[in-house]
Amino acid sequence: MRRGSAPTMKDVAREAGVALGTVSKVFNNGSVGKEYRQRVLAAAEQLGYQVNNYARGLKTNRTYAVAVVLPNIINSFFSVLAQNLCQALTKRGYRMFLSITDFDPEAEQRYIHMAQQNQVDGIIGLTYNPELQVADNIPFVSFDRYVSPDVPCVASDNFGGGQLAAKKLVELGCERLLFLRIGSTVAGESDKRRNGFKSFCRVAKVEHDTLCLCDSDGYEPFRTFLQAHIHQGKLDYDGIFCCTDVLTLEIQKMLGELGVRAPEDVQLIGFDGTAIHMGRAPECSTIVQPIPLLAETCVDILLNEDKSDLPSLICLPVSYAPGGTTRDKA
């Protein structure tokens, strides 16, 4: 280590009195005699040698880094997802390099381009750009969004979740159901929640309505709608399935201001169940997305060499958790 900079394999080789290739093999689990290995390890220890990942990456084209592209990590669903992805990647010896898009389609594309600039071994993205270009020289797994036929998509069983929510509400004695949604205009997986909900209602012959808004509309239209459906202090619906937990709490508050109580007067079921994965009691009754499993699956698929016989949509099972906005006891 004559220079001020970090010691290299060459230094270790000289110190240990072995050839360069031998040092390399030691750090790559090649077959090296016991005594030589000892010597190399001792020399490396003494010199404080660390493998230079950039040189390694240059040779191998493997970086042990994965880019994760998310809208944000302030929304707790995303932050729990990010944390689980990070842990799943770490477990497999990979590092996570995080990009935040703030729902900007251009930023999504920009980050994915950057990531493809051969600095990662794969990309996991939750994107809203319907025209996203994904080069095929690098593995890509999409979360909750269909991107293209050859991009695997990992998602919760949103359709089944919609069915389950409706089923639970009916089991809890509800007879007139309502589905509420607010979200991005991009037709995503969450549309399927509505379809599942409607499907169950149709088969079970349950009265139901749906109201879907865009983010830009804000919550006010919900208030108008609900107000119009209150007659003599009584809401027309006795069960509501809201497409997220956040919305559920908002609706509960709104109903309270209108004199309608949940779960006494109307039962509410949300979707996500993020609080559960944060180690807290769910803030509302909810359909729980299996976030840890979703993260594991994304990583598994991304890092698994063999992508041949993979369905393009991987659907993971959801479950129901009572949480105070329905009349069942936990």
Place this chain on the structure above:
Amino acid sequence: MRRGSAPTMKDVAREAGVALGTVSKVFNNGSVGKEYRQRVLAAAEQLGYQVNNYARGLKTNRTYAVAVVLPNIINSFFSVLAQNLCQALTKRGYRMFLSITDFDPEAEQRYIHMAQQNQVDGIIGLTYNPELQVADNIPFVSFDRYVSPDVPCVASDNFGGGQLAAKKLVELGCERLLFLRIGSTVAGESDKRRNGFKSFCRVAKVEHDTLCLCDSDGYEPFRTFLQAHIHQGKLDYDGIFCCTDVLTLEIQKMLGELGVRAPEDVQLIGFDGTAIHMGRAPECSTIVQPIPLLAETCVDILLNEDKSDLPSLICLPVSYAPGGTTRDKA
């Protein structure tokens, strides 16, 4: 691009009919004649050339990546911080590589070692390992924790925040104050909140008590304490400063169960104000940490070459935000 792999500068040079060094200069803003630059750019475009960051990193020892080491990103303070750090880094053309330690001191040390394995240009860490070893070959900025004399530490003005909380409570008419804290056993910056609180009380000659617990104790000791200080349905204290917003909400709930209402019977002020940075109304009255500024400052200091005349502790100003657990109107 004869191989299946990505085109290199050599390919671009051949395609453009120029020398290798010329291509390099084009991508590094070296002085290149207009015509040559055109030719190179055109060839690069046509071939879909992208700079190989690993080769570049190998030569330059600059990676344009920064490691951020946090306990988790589930706690919303950390997730907001992480998001702001990510954005501040992106703005300066750096990528963020995130590690989650789950408060494990060994993991902290491991990640910092990994990061030093010449794969990042710097590290921003929020750590709890009192014996953390930080090599000096790579810039390190600590958040909210003193690490060693030559590691700059960026933190909120916790002492001033403690003073401010006490001052506000007094202004709001409180006469018997209480400070509550629960946290890690590592003496961190947040101890200063207590000191600031006590300092103000002492100077202003205000009656006050403090109760500090460790994470492992759980919340129950608070209940016992509070219960012991309720006489004839009335709490001995009329103002409480809790060391985080999370604790504040917990205490509010606990008090409610004991028949004491906030803000009617007792006024509560928390610390963090994270909700504000999430675009929401604060859940409780609080001392707001300037998270975006904290993040910017961390990044500024980390990437600023000149670390010579830098104070080892950079203290950023906090502010007060009313939020429903005090009797002032916003």
Place this chain on the structure above:
DNA sequence: AACTATGCATGATACGTTTCACAACAACAA
């Protein structure tokens, strides 16, 4: 003892950049 097979250390080569010394050339002054 002779031969083969196996295991393992060796050192040169290549990965795709940046950088540097040098050459080529133009512009200009004397």
Place this chain on the structure above:
DNA sequence: TTGTTGTTGTGAAACGTATCATGCATAGTT
């Protein structure tokens, strides 16, 4: 014309690693 200065293109060298073809021992077989 000659010499000087400045600009810009050139190609070789080096960054630190993984890998591969050699070659040398030793163990195993007949």
